[in-house]
Amino acid sequence: MGRVVRKSWWAGACVLAVAVLAVGLVWFKPWALWVDETVNESLPTAPAPAPAPASPGAPSAASTEPEPPAPPAAPVTVARGTFISHEHATAGTAKVVRLADGSHVLRLEGLDTSNGPDLRVWLSDAPVKEGLAGWRVFDDGKYVNVAALKGNKGDQNYPLPAGLDWSAYGSVSIWCDRFDVSFGAARLERA
Numbered sequence: 153m154g155r156v157v158r159k160s161w162w163a164g165a166c167v168l169a170v171a172v173l174a175v176g177l178v179w180f181k182p183w184a185l186w187v188d189e190t191v192n193e194s195l196p197t198a199p200a201p202a203p204a205p206a207s208p209g210a211p212s213a214a215s216t217e218p219e220p221p222a223p224p225a226a227p228v229t230v231a232r233g234t235f236i237s238h239e240h241a242t243a244g245t246a247k248v249v250r251l252a253d254g255s256h257v258l259r260l261e262g263l264d265t266s267n268g269p270d271l272r273v274w275l276s277d278a279p280v281k282e283g284l285a286g287w288r289v290f291d292d293g294k295y296v297n298v299a300a301l302k303g304n305k306g307d308q309n310y311p312l313p314a315g316l317d318w319s320a321y322g323s324v325s326i327w328c329d330r331f332d333v334s335f336g337a338a339r340l341e342r343a
Contacts, residue, residue, distance in 0.1 A: 187267055191303035195227055195249065196257055196311075227251050233324065233338030236280060238287045240266035242336020246324040247343075248312070256318055258298055258310040263326075270330040271301035273310055275321035280339040287333050290325040301326060 231248040244263035250256055258273065276295040280286060296316065302308045312318055319342075326335040 188305050189267060189303035191306040191308045193302075193307055193309050195259060196251065196309055197227065225252050227257075229343045230256075231319070231340040231342050233280075233340045235263070235265075235324075235326075235336045235338045236282060236286075237336050238334040239328070240268070240335040242266075242326060244338075246338040246340065248318050248340060255314065256312040256316075258312055258318075258324065259307070260310075260324075261307045263304070263306060263308065265304050265326055265335050267304040268328050268330075268335065270328060271304070271335065272327045272329050273298045273301055274325045274327045275312075275318060276323050276325055277321050278323055278325075280323045280337045286337065290323070290327055290334050290337065291332060294321065295325075296321060297327075297329075 227249045229247050230250050233246050235242045235244045235246065237243075242263075242265040244265075245261045247259045247261065248256055249259050258275070260273070274290055274295050274297055276290040277293045278289040278295070281289060296313075298310045298312065321340070323337055323339050325337040327333075328335060
């Protein structure tokens with residue numbers, strides 16, 4: 153009878169070990185560290201808004217009032233920063249780009265970081281700090297979860313929501329939402 157109980161115990165322990173291993177693999181996704189996803193998007197363009205048609209009774213073109221300046225036709229970088237490493241080695245540049253239609257895009261150029269589970273692109277009001285002190289600060293204050301990271305390498309664009317005051321957020325973080333840690337971050341400075 154003792155042998156049967158020991159065999160049942162070992163069988164139960166093996167089933168439990170396999171279940172724990174399976175859950176651990178799904179949660180941690182260790183293979184993601186060796187699988188790169190490269191994204192190479194060009195900088196988006198948006199058409200400039202069309203001038204408003206003249207209304208009846210409007211002053212003629214010979215009017216002495218100067219016309220307001222037209223928005224630039226090409227995208228303009230309004231802020232930029234260089235990534236520093238936190239939990240994982242991270243390099244590249246983050247830019248906030250104003251398009252001709254007045255919308256804004258967060259652009260990551262030359263991004264090179266590790267892949268991982270549940271990586272996000274965040275705008276945050278937290279300061280970018282070197283070393284271990286900077287790993288977990290980006291969810292302490294105000295932040296915006298812009299989008300899931302498209303790829304851990306390359307050039308990529310993330311449209312910013314209309315009405316978002318991006319200037320209220322002085323940093324960009326590649327944030328691992330699964331483990332609440334920054335892979336790398338960039339301090340945004342006005343261009």
